[in-house]
Amino acid sequence: MTSPALERLGYRPYFIGHFTAHEAPGRVPARVITEHRGAYRVLGDEGERWAAITGKLRHEAQSPIDFPAVGDWVVLDANPDPQGRAVIHAVLPRRTEFIRRAAGNEGKPQVVAANVDYVFLVSSLNRDFSPRRLERYLALVRESGAEPVIVLSKSDLVDPGPAIEQAAAVARGVAIHALSSLSGDGLDVIRGYLRDDSTGVLLGSSGVGKSTLINRLLGEERLATKPIRDTDDTGRHATVRRELVLLPEGGILIDTPGMREIGLWEGSSGIDEAFDDIATLAAQCKFTDCHHESEPGCAVRAAVEAGSLKEDRLASYKNLREEQDRLEMMADARARAEEKGKLRTTARALRSHLQKKRG
Ligand SMILES: Nc1nc2c(ncn2[C@@H]2O[C@H](COP(=O)(O)OP(=O)(O)OP(=O)(O)O)[C@@H](O)[C@H]2O)c(=O)[nH]1
Ligand SMILES: [Mg+2]
Ligand SMILES: [Zn+2]
Structure with missing residues (x-):
């Protein structure tokens, strides 16, 4: 199901395919054009309107990235809620x-x-x-x-x-x-x-x-x-x-609003792709866990010495890798804490279940 208006919005076979899983009377696809305090401005065949997510979607979201974002295709219930807003039932899987x-x-x-x-x-x-x-x-x-x-x-x-x-x-x-x-x-x-x-x-x-x-x-x-002022760059x-x-x-x-800082997120394949010159060299280092400091047989250091790789580029690569490692450690710790939390919840549920049985 598509229309010239949806195609104009970038509605492609990928999304059409994913929408079929949500096909139901009154359900239509729409694209998120902006977000304001948890309300979403969406655009679809019926033009622009405000929409809100269902309680279920909110409840099931495990991370901020599970919420709709600008550019997302969402499954909309065109019948408005009591506040006159359309209801977002699901976010279609993202292509990027x-x-x-x-x-x-x-x-x-x-x-x-x-x-x-x-x-x-x-x-x-x-x-x-x-x-x-x-x-x-x-x-x-x-x-x-x-x-x-x-x-x-x-x-x-x-x-x-x-x-x-x-x-x-x-x-x-x-x-x-x-x-x-x-x-x-x-x-x-x-x-x-x-x-x-x-x-x-x-x-x-x-x-x-x-x-x-x-x-x-x-x-x-x-x-x-807005013109930028030379004296006051507080941005x-x-x-x-x-x-x-x-x-x-x-x-x-x-x-998008200007970004002052932009932190990496988990997943480090991007770094190796962006630094494929260094990744290729690193594959030739003698040790697979080479830190490219002073290890013998380091192809990366050799390239720096030979002048074919810039020292500051290597420094930048190492910086990003370290940031990535820290993030992964944090993610592991988070996962362990969540696991513990789950166990506690299960134990509590079991206890109350047993109490009820006894009582
Ligand atoms: N000389 C010149 N000035 C430009 C050009 N493009 C933008 N400007 C000026 O740069 C200033 C900032 O432009 P904006 O478009 O507001 O910058 P922005 O990147 O959207 O900034 P944020 O919204 O704060 O992230 C304005 O005064 C523009 O007129 C350009 O091509 N040449
Ligand atoms: Mg701007
Ligand atoms: Zn090395």
Whole structure:
């Protein structure tokens, strides 16, 4: 079951297939375009509306990533609840999901965008560009299943040449595009990615011009933007929530608030993919558990000494690996605690059952 409107929203055979498991009278698919305090703005055949999740869905969610996220396809009951909202019965399995560890100490995972084909990693040429941050982002995108694209913004202010070269050193084959939303240079390349109603998400620090780029592609000032001040870089964000936007010439973009910190999430295959040069070398080290410090027969150190691998790239790789190891340890500890909790609950249930029997 599909329609031109749903196709325009990126409804593909993958989702159509998963929807069949939920087929029932009154149930329709819709895509989450934004979220506000636990309410979801969804778009489908019947246009835009607010929706809320069922108590069952809330109850069964084991982690924040089980809740709907912007970009998700959901199963909607079109009959409104007493507050006039549609009801979300289920989240269809995601084709891709970009997860980060949320800011703050809690370290909970957060789905930044679901079901995107492309992750545009935006850095501004005039002040923001950092190869180290790019490496971190690339590892996360590799983990998401989406294709990364490196975007260097504000090319009207700075010659992009040097930054393109620096980006190329860490890009490992990922496409790099310089553009300017002011002059319009390079915007056609972005349009090109989104043909066939693909979905992209824009990620990057506050002020790099994510919302300005979308406005330019929209041909109207729909999203709020804000000039960056030189003196006070405390980064008050112009964009406060993630939002999915349909572009007039086809394609879908998700705008996001600028990210100050972006933590890795569990699953480390992304790091090895983003650092495939180092992973390939490491496979040739004498010891399989080589830390590439001072072990004999270390192919990674040898490459650094020979000048074919940059020391700071290796440092960045090790940093991310360590962060990943810590996360995995935390996850193990969490799993053990949960297991203990379950045992306690079972024991308690058994005791009360026995008491009832006796009483
Ligand atoms: N010179 C120049 N300025 C730009 C360009 N794109 C955006 N800007 C300016 O950069 C500032 C920040 O733009 P925004 O679009 O608000 O940045 P953002 O990435 O959405 O920021 P957050 O929403 O806070 O994450 C605004 O003053 C824009 O006018 C560009 O291509 N060239
Ligand atoms: Mg913005
Ligand atoms: Zn080694």
